[in-house]
Amino acid sequence: MTVADLLPPGISGIHVLPADHHDGPWDSMIVPPGTKERLLGTAVLVLRHGRALRSLSGPPHGLVVLSGPPGTGKTTLCQGLAQAAAAAVAARGTTTFVELDPHAFPGEMLGESQRAVRRLFTETLPELAARRPHTVVLVDEVEALAVRRSAASFETNPVDVHRATDAVLAGLDLLRDACPHLLLLATTNLTGAVDEAFLSRADLVLELDLPDTDVLARIVASSLAELATLWPGLRPLAEDTPLHAKLATACAGFDGRRMRKTVLAAVAQRPELAADPERLTADDLLAAVDAAVDVAVDVAAIPAVTA
Ligand SMILES: Nc1ncnc2c1ncn2[C@@H]1O[C@H](COP(=O)(O)OP(=O)(O)O)[C@@H](O)[C@H]1O
Ligand SMILES: [Mg+2]
Incomplete structure (x- = not known):
């Protein structure tokens, strides 16, 4: 039961x-x-x-x-x-x-x-x-x-x-x-x-609309801040506003869920990073965004099913 x-x-x-x-x-x-x-x-x-x-x-x-x-x-x-x-x-x-x-x-x-x-x-x-x-x-x-x-x-x-x-x-x-x-x-x-x-x-x-890049940047900041409460070494990344803006611009059109998942995916890119998330770098975040954008493009290429 x-x-x-x-x-x-x-x-x-x-x-x-x-x-x-x-x-x-x-x-x-x-x-x-x-x-x-x-x-x-x-x-x-x-x-x-x-x-x-x-x-x-x-x-x-x-x-x-x-x-x-x-x-x-x-x-x-x-x-x-x-x-x-x-x-x-x-x-x-x-x-x-x-x-x-x-x-x-x-x-x-x-x-x-x-x-x-x-x-x-x-x-x-x-x-x-x-x-x-x-x-x-x-x-x-x-x-x-x-x-x-x-x-x-x-x-x-x-x-x-x-x-x-x-x-x-x-x-x-x-x-x-x-x-x-x-x-x-x-x-x-x-x-x-x-x-x-x-x-x-x-x-x-x-x-509710899809988030604009300003809101996306704040979602990135919020996701990193949450991670930094678990791993304080991530605080500099959580406070790097220009980086958040750069990531958000690359993710234009993402919904909020996808944006949060992309930040988490950055930590999961390699087993040694997942084991020790404090090793996360700006480059890891940018690479995760690139991968997520590629997936989004692939999905957009699938022809829509019409009823
Ligand atoms: N505007 C937003 N600000 C912060 N987080 C968001 C936003 N939009 C979505 N999220 C995050 O995305 C995830 C999925 O949201 P959810 O409530 O399931 O969306 P929906 O019900 O509209 O499909 C949650 O973790 C939520 O925190
Ligand atoms: Mg829902």
């Missing part, structure tokens, strides 16, 4: 926040100014005042949607937000952070999954939300759950696709009524595939 077997269906993780080991993601994310403030502001408003706001003519749905290309930090930002929001409201009690697995409801069984989705929103989540004063739920890659109705193919069991989407929307409305202080965070790689009715319920829709 695995841990997953002990969790309710459709749920991949349950955490109690704030917890020290969840510190990190929030600070490590480099986003345009004001982004974190807006996210945290929306979260605190819903968690603290969701119940009181029910009396408004247009009460919040408690839904935040983050969209953008893969690797732009959507999942990490949501995980960081859960911890930051939990810390902000901690004086009033702890927060349950629930991670949903939208792929838990396979498409071939949409009739079944519709019932499963409804159970999730009307039973499982309200029961979890009753346990602690605050609850944050993350639906990662929500398009798997809320497939856009207008785009749903009429050959692939359209009635079930519509029903599953309707179940999500109805579930969302029921959840809002039952738990107005619950915060639902949703991420999507493709905004176009998410139901408009779902997006229109969002209190905040945030679009």
